[in-house]
Amino acid sequence: MTGTQERVIELKGLTKHFGDFHAVKDVSFSVTKGEIFGFMGHNGAGKTSTIKMLLGLSKPTAGTAEVLGHDILHESLALRQRCGFLPASYSLPKDMTPTTFLTYIASMFGRAGAPVKRKIDELLDFFGLADVKDKKLGGFSTGMAQKVGLAQALINEPEVIFLDEPTAGLDPLGRHDFLQYMKTLSTERGVTVMFSTHILTDIESICEHVAILHQGKLIADGHLNALKQQHQSANMDEMYLKLVREAMS
Ligand SMILES: Nc1ncnc2c1ncn2[C@@H]1O[C@H](COP(=O)(O)OP(=O)(O)OP(=O)(O)O)[C@@H](O)[C@H]1O
Ligand SMILES: [Mg+2]
Structure with a gap:
């Protein structure tokens, strides 16, 4: 302090x-x-x-x-x-998947390639989203969407x-x-x-x-x-x- x-x-x-x-x-x-x-x-x-x-x-x-x-x-x-940021009200693009969305967010930080793929896999594993990584975000429950939101806040380390x-x-x-x-x-x-x-x-x-x-x-x-x-x-x-x-x- x-x-x-x-x-x-x-x-x-x-x-x-x-x-x-x-x-x-x-x-x-x-x-x-x-x-x-x-x-x-x-x-x-x-x-x-x-x-x-x-x-x-x-x-x-x-x-x-x-x-x-x-x-x-x-x-x-x-x-x-x-910095990473998770806003309070966060709506995800319905037609993207966790993988495509996180890849897109990483690209906004100028990050791409194998290290990003590894980071995305690590975050999807941590948040228990590995099984749904290629499913459309439009079908996600509130909690699942929140986890994707948290993952995007951590993507740029x-x-x-x-x-x-x-x-x-x-x-x-x-x-x-x-x-x-x-x-x-x-x-x-x-x-x-x-x-x-x-x-x-x-x-x-x-x-x-x-x-x-x-x-x-x-x-x-x-x-x-x-x-x-x-x-x-x-x-x-x-x-x-x-x-x-x-x-x-
Ligand atoms: N764009 C805006 N235009 C006008 N007033 C606003 C705007 N954004 C926030 N306010 C007002 O500013 C005050 C503070 O809002 P803020 O969203 O920062 O509160 P908060 O502490 O995050 O509340 P909550 O716990 O409900 O999320 C509120 O009275 C809100 O109505
Ligand atoms: Mg608030």
Whole structure:
């Protein structure tokens, strides 16, 4: 969070207005290399708006941010090359198959050939999609489609992964395996993961660093255990509800 560790994501007063509506209000925090950062907040808190700005997909009204040292406003193409992204609502091209779709996404990153084929096979195996790799995506269930979405977020071997509610459509086993995979990427490969979710048990199981947005404002940012202690909460649910209720009063 602070100190000498490398800051991979850094926001300074990031702000987003949609007309008169202030969706993200002067938000500042940093995430260090290899952290799994849990980004929480009620519906409409400003999580997706923040993530989109960090990827250079939406322009801030005020403030700045850097991802992997790239300015989000002026170097968004370079930063997106090094990042993976799973948006919250993600629709797949119905007539493509997992293989053709992932090959296409890899080509957008300028990647092709045997290494990409190997990567695709590795991801399809991991997500249990090897048997359906040549089936049309139009016939996939919600969870299967979500897994393809997750695979595309990992295809370019990203250094930072932004996941907007990644486990929403997954069954319990798929969710468990996915969270463990994120943990492995972080501990063994130093990948930084920022993920937003409403599933607080997911946050509790893999995140050390968490933040809560409430009506566009940052109301908590820190080490999960330190925050629980500071707010005298036994678990994530209790702490989250306490902080949000305080912010509303
Ligand atoms: N393009 C837009 N135009 C106008 N208002 C927007 C736009 N995008 C987001 N908003 C508003 O900004 C606020 C924050 O939205 P955002 O999608 O960032 O919330 P969120 O925390 O991701 O919520 P959820 O948990 O429901 O996904 C909401 O009130 C939303 O209606
Ligand atoms: Mg959202």
